[in-house]
Structures are given as structure tokens and as C-alpha cells.
Amino acid sequence: RIVPVPSPTKTHFANSGTEAVETALKLAIHSTGREKFIAFFNSFHGRTLGSLSLTSSKIAQRRGFKRQALDVVHVPYPNTFRHPFTGERTDGPTASAAVLDWIENRLFKTTTPPEEVAAIVVEAVQGEGGYVPAPREFLQGLRRICDEHGILLVVDEVQSGMGRTGKMFACEHYDLKPDIITLAKGIASGVPMGACVARADLMDWKPGAHASTFGGNPVAIAAALKTIELLERELIANSASAGAYLQDGLRQLAQRHECIGDVRGLGMMIGVEFVSDRESNAPAPELRDRVEMECYRRGLIVLGAGHNTIRWSPPLVLARAHVDVALEIFDEAISAALKG
Known part of the structure; x- marks a missing residue:
């Protein structure tokens, strides 16, 4: 059906x-x-x-x-x-x-x-x-x-x-x-x-x-x-709306962090790809790994995908308030990872 x-x-x-x-x-x-x-x-x-x-x-x-x-x-x-x-x-x-x-x-x-x-x-x-x-x-x-x-x-x-x-x-x-x-x-x-x-x-x-x-x-x-x-009652709709809100927030972070080369995805299936610089777009897997660990230390669980991408695959019950907290942690984690 x-x-x-x-x-x-x-x-x-x-x-x-x-x-x-x-x-x-x-x-x-x-x-x-x-x-x-x-x-x-x-x-x-x-x-x-x-x-x-x-x-x-x-x-x-x-x-x-x-x-x-x-x-x-x-x-x-x-x-x-x-x-x-x-x-x-x-x-x-x-x-x-x-x-x-x-x-x-x-x-x-x-x-x-x-x-x-x-x-x-x-x-x-x-x-x-x-x-x-x-x-x-x-x-x-x-x-x-x-x-x-x-x-x-x-x-x-x-x-x-x-x-x-x-x-x-x-x-x-x-x-x-x-x-x-x-x-x-x-x-x-x-x-x-x-x-x-x-x-x-x-x-x-x-x-x-x-x-x-x-x-x-x-x-x-x-x-x-x-x-x-x-899913049919409410969670698919929430995946679309909260996912769009999350992706918009990640794109705003990309404007502040040159190490984010690409933000892409559909709904709550979003990838954030890390690069050494935007001129070459060279993959930055070590930076990605550091960001992942800094997120974990701050209470945000994310997971790598590919060689230099962090995947966002949150529960479909995610609310905008959760997104705001996650984006704040992600921002802090990137800054900490860039400091080495």
C-alpha cells in the first residue's frame, strides 16, 4: 500500500x-x-x-x-x-x-x-x-x-x-x-x-x-x-519540517566556518562535508574526526559518513528546541576542533 x-x-x-x-x-x-x-x-x-x-x-x-x-x-x-x-x-x-x-x-x-x-x-x-x-x-x-x-x-x-x-x-x-x-x-x-x-x-x-x-x-x-x-500520522511531516530547520541552521554555520564545504540532504538525512579550504575543497577527514569527538564530549552524538562527512540522522520526534541545542554544540565543537 x-x-x-x-x-x-x-x-x-x-x-x-x-x-x-x-x-x-x-x-x-x-x-x-x-x-x-x-x-x-x-x-x-x-x-x-x-x-x-x-x-x-x-x-x-x-x-x-x-x-x-x-x-x-x-x-x-x-x-x-x-x-x-x-x-x-x-x-x-x-x-x-x-x-x-x-x-x-x-x-x-x-x-x-x-x-x-x-x-x-x-x-x-x-x-x-x-x-x-x-x-x-x-x-x-x-x-x-x-x-x-x-x-x-x-x-x-x-x-x-x-x-x-x-x-x-x-x-x-x-x-x-x-x-x-x-x-x-x-x-x-x-x-x-x-x-x-x-x-x-x-x-x-x-x-x-x-x-x-x-x-x-x-x-x-x-x-x-x-x-x-x-509515521503517517505526524512523524513524516515532522521529518520534513524539523529537517528543513536543521539544514537551514547548518547552512548558517557553514557561512561562519570555512571548513564546511557542503551541507546537503533530504529531511532528517543530512550530510555536512568538511574540507581543508573552499578553494581546493580538499577533504579534511582528520578535522571531521575531531569535530565528531568534540561533539561527543559536549553531549551530542553524531557519526561519520564517507571519509570526511558528518551525518545528521536524528530521531524523527526531533523538535526545533532540540535542533537549537544541537546547532549550538556543533558550532562550539567545530571551533574547538579547529584549535586542534
Whole structure:
């Protein structure tokens, strides 16, 4: 009822995000008869062997696993703060065109026949990669490519779904309708649960082809139903309004601190990227780490994303009064971190 996947749909319930992604991968192979996948640099889809084949946000996640479980080709993600090929700041259409052209005119014509690709797996907002929202032109372009070549479009909304971006799903910001969507994290307010939702015609498993012992257990389902009720009643709207207020405050801080190179995001999924200076926009991971620690010392818990970004992913019950306190602490933490 609530997912942006074309109706009718079927759902496989799981226990986590990585299990939901594994389901999507098996389903893509099962329904297409193909075995290749396209994913994106700086993506995160999980740490089990199948999802790890897609993940490329940090080398620590893949080191020691010499042979990946799946045949995956990684391509750049259109980050408008850093052009995927030049590294310069750019706009959405330009970054999108560069990546889409790479897929269609490099990848498909040199190493990866499109008729062998089962699915393109993408985050509408990259999570571990630095909280980077995709340009609209990029996601719509992927939909077109998939339609032209019989490739499935899988959107991983494990981090961005369930009200996090100010809509139930990040896909809704782009009017995007994937073939398969993966969900977890906020889906049941902390109770372990994941889900893979797909077009019903795809999820035509033969008996025994796929299952999960504890997936869809009564406790998780009850928690998910109540979570959805609260999201629809007020929390999605609060995510949008309080998130906009938070992002506006962070942009004001960026005017005072030259070390903030970019503030970006949707709803309450916001990334603040730290740079050594705004002329070069060189990443400043050590400064980011110091800011994170100074925040912690002052009672504000934030977490890194990518190599030099701090992610803001607060509870969806966040009030403006909480935002004001958090921004004050963040301001103090940056000043302290700059002093070394």
C-alpha cells in the first residue's frame, strides 16, 4: 500500500537490511536468468557475502575477502559536490549525464553486455558514502536504461526509507518507481526487521526457493504496523519540517566556518562535508574526526559518513528546541576542533 513499487506487489520479510538485499539479489537472478549486477562506488548495501559484493564505501569492509560472491561492476555515483570524473563542483544534470553516458557508451559497449545484467542496485541517497542525494536526472536515467534493456532497478532504502527524508521513501522525491525496494532500520522502531518488496510478477518463488526462519515474526510485524501508523500520522511531516530547520541552521554555520564545504540532504538525512579550504575543497577527514569527538564530549552524538562527512540522522520526534541545542554544540565543537 505504501511502497512506490508498481502494484500489485509481494513482500518477503527478513530480519535486517543485508538480508533484505540478499533477497533482492536472489530474486533478480531468479526472475531474469541473468547474473551480473551494476552498483556504485561509495555505496553500502551490507556485509554478508552477496551484499558485500555491492558494497564499496570503505576498503575495511572488503579487505580479506579476495573473491566476491557476485559478478558486480561498480561505476561512479553522481555527487554534485565532487564531479564523478573531474572532482569539481557541478550540477545534477551534468553529473548525471556523465555517469549515464559511462554506463551506456563505455560499460555496455566494452565489458558488460546489457543483456547479461540482472539488476542495477542503487541508493537514492547514499548512506555510508556521505549522505549524498542522487540528482533526479540520474535516477530517472537509470529507470530508462533498465526499461530499454530488461534490467531490474533495485533501490536500497534501508537507510533512507521510513520517513527519514521527509517522505515515506526517498524514491518519492524523484517520482521513481523501482522494480524492487529493500527496507530495514527504521521500519520497526528498533525491533529487528527487514523487507524486500517487489513487483508481484517477479516474486514468483517456487516452494523452498527462499525463506527466513524469523522473518515476519509477530513481534516485528506489530512494531512495524505501529511505526507506519505514527509515521503517517505526524512523524513524516515532522521529518520534513524539523529537517528543513536543521539544514537551514547548518547552512548558517557553514557561512561562519570555512571548513564546511557542503551541507546537503533530504529531511532528517543530512550530510555536512568538511574540507581543508573552499578553494581546493580538499577533504579534511582528520578535522571531521575531531569535530565528531568534540561533539561527543559536549553531549551530542553524531557519526561519520564517507571519509570526511558528518551525518545528521536524528530521531524523527526531533523538535526545533532540540535542533537549537544541537546547532549550538556543533558550532562550539567545530571551533574547538579547529584549535586542534
